[in-house]
Amino acid sequence: MSTAGRTAYPADSSTTDSGDRTPRRLSPEASRMPGALGTLAAQLRAELLSSSRVPEYVVGVVAVPIILFTMFGLPNAGVKLPGGTDVGAMMFASMSAYGVVSLAIFTFGVGVADERGKGWLRRMRATPMPFWAYFVAKVVGSLAFCGLILLGTWAVAALGGKVPFDGVRLAQTVLILLAGTVAFSTMGFSLAYWFRPKAASAIGNLVFLPLSFLSGFFFPLDQLPDVLAKVAPYLPTYHFGQLVWSAIAPAQDVIAFGAHPEGSAWVHVGWVLASFVGFGLLARAGYRRELSRAAQ
Template sequence: MTATRETKAASAVGQVRQGGALGLIAVSAVTEVRSKLRTPEFAVGAIAIPVLLYAMFGLPNAGVLPGGTTVRTAFVVSMAAYGVISLAIFTFGEDVAKDRGQGWLRTLRATPVPVWTYLVGKVASAVVLAALIVAAIGVLAATAGGVRLDAGTWVALAALMIAGVLLFAPLGFAIAFLVRPRAAAVISNLIFLPLAFASGFFMPLSELPEVLGDIARYLPTFHYGQLAYAVVMPAEDITYWTGVATSPAWVHLLWVFGSAVVLGAAALIAARREAVTARG
């Protein structure tokens, strides 16, 4: 790992000296993607768990919702959203916190390499893994589950899922910079698992206690799910599945983008404060 980072830093410094900002970003992004894909326990865990959950919860259920949407199709959205959001939280939360605790960010600040290029590399790796999660669930759903969606719908769903990595990255960064590095993994789990349950990713909110449905209205993950369900389901089925009347898309977008801005600002303030402290 140390050798990889030294190689990354050396290559990046070379790009800085050549004045190539785009080249610097490319070096950081490609190195980060290769690092993730060469770590089987992370790559397999990030992709395999959502697929396994779909196989457990989605495939056995052959029901059909009142508007004609199959339950297996609804679970494609639920498990893909689960996988993408967990990827964002743990990649940008636990992973960045670990590097922060090991002093890697402090080392970068002492070089000509901007820290933001390191973060862009994290984003690139998360986007690649998010695409693999959606593809794996989609292939399983289409082959073993008989889910039939037209090409345009698959593309729209995949695009929204991949965008979810960017929308929930601020939550991961907030965890990484606001909590102690050793506590980041625990905090990530304590935040994500309740969010996933309360947002109805594991089972419809209509089958959960009413209080969870009331809480869900204030969660960005729930509103993200509402946007994703709308890609493959009519409003009638969304209401039946979630147990909550649908709202205009702009309401859901406001919640998702608003939370991303607030959490991103909190993470930025914490990161800048740490940088000032390190220099002082």
Template sequence: MTTHTQHHGPGPIRERRTGGPLGLMALAVLTELRASLRTPEFAVGAVAIPLVLYAMFGLPNESTLPGGTSVRLAMLVSIAAYGVVSLAIFVFGEDVAGDRGRGWARTLAATPLQTRTYLAGKVGDAVVLAVLIVTALSLLAAFAGGVELDAGSWLALGATMVSAVLLFSPLGFAIAYLARPRAAAVVANLIFLPLAFASGFFFPLGELPDVIGTIAEVLPTFHFGQLAYRVVMPDGDVEFWSDTATRPLWIHAVWVLGYAVVLGAAALLAARREAVTRRG
């Protein structure tokens, strides 16, 4: 795809190659990724905090579950889920809300750049960072914790974790458009930390009060965790770790996807309402 610039003077007409829609999306991803990496407290924190949590809660535990799963592997799944889900919520929540607060979203609306290209940049940025988180945690678990999986299981676990970027981005967008821009970070923390705690990402649900287990049954993070545990753990160990009977995988998938659809619709309605308000 080539765009032509108007030419009013002597000399050849210069052409600017955009690479078409895919080229623009790739450029948007690269731009967002560079912006994230230029913010050390965000990029380093996104990867470092899950590593620190795993080093604190996973590596010291040498126990084995009744079915033979090491607690270090179970904690790897839990902390990886925490890291990737939090990344999705904060990239799409706090970051997009910041763009709204700075007027960047309004500026983009006045340009030929389509909203889907802007969102593709956010998605690509989050996917790359999610891969970094999962890879770093997996290397730490394998080399420092002695966690052993076959290549297929490592890849399946990684793919499951990276899918959380898409599954939980609607929650981030809902926060970005329903909360005030300056309050989005606080709202994201107030929502995500209880979700992670009540879903057993920090401590097994069996070690928490029964009321937490009851609440967990209706949380999307809990159901995502159940999907992730089942990738690398037998059902018996998942039941022991989660203190709940296993269910068919499709039930957990419906819960997670249902939340994504409802929250995505809420974010879309809020974004359209804001656009109408700006035009009106």
């Protein structure tokens, strides 16, 4: 029998309730689902487009650390510490670390909570896309914005303040800051899944500001009241700051800057990793709680 008059749709086989196998006509616009990397690339593109279309997000997350450095770092550019490090370089490290923690709290925390409150995450779970792609795209997208923070702050410091940077130390600092973006992502995810979406912004600010001050990002740690100074070493962001400052300058300059480079670098790494794992488990528990509630 001739098939010239038939529509050339791709066909698949499916089993009906009666057990007969009948051809299933697929839409001519149907396409094969991409692999894991293709799915991740598509979600990452959507994530970057979504973030870039919200000017207040770009200003709040990317521009604020650069503005703060311009206000507080540039006036101190040119001042040398005993080991030769420019204070402007130390302020670059401080404001960049501030930007990393800001990304963790407001991108992974407040941002995900907002999407959760709008029902967007519930709709995504109904699609064929593996949900891990959503989380990984969030992290990779935030690395891109972290890069913008570092590039912008460095440009203001190097071009506007003529701050000299040691190339090796700068590269080490950038790597630690990028790693911090990943490490503190779980802190934000746990905030997103354990607090109501409408309260996430307030909780985020309530957590973010004390962490930034107690970690020494805004002023030297030795200027903290004694009670707060005793609390600071128990914060993962404090240890993150120690890693960043120790990367950008030698120990004597870190001390002169007012930070506390006490203990081995591995101790600081251990605190940051423990934070990553601990908050990751907390975020996982919150995510499972969300799934169980959705199933009821």
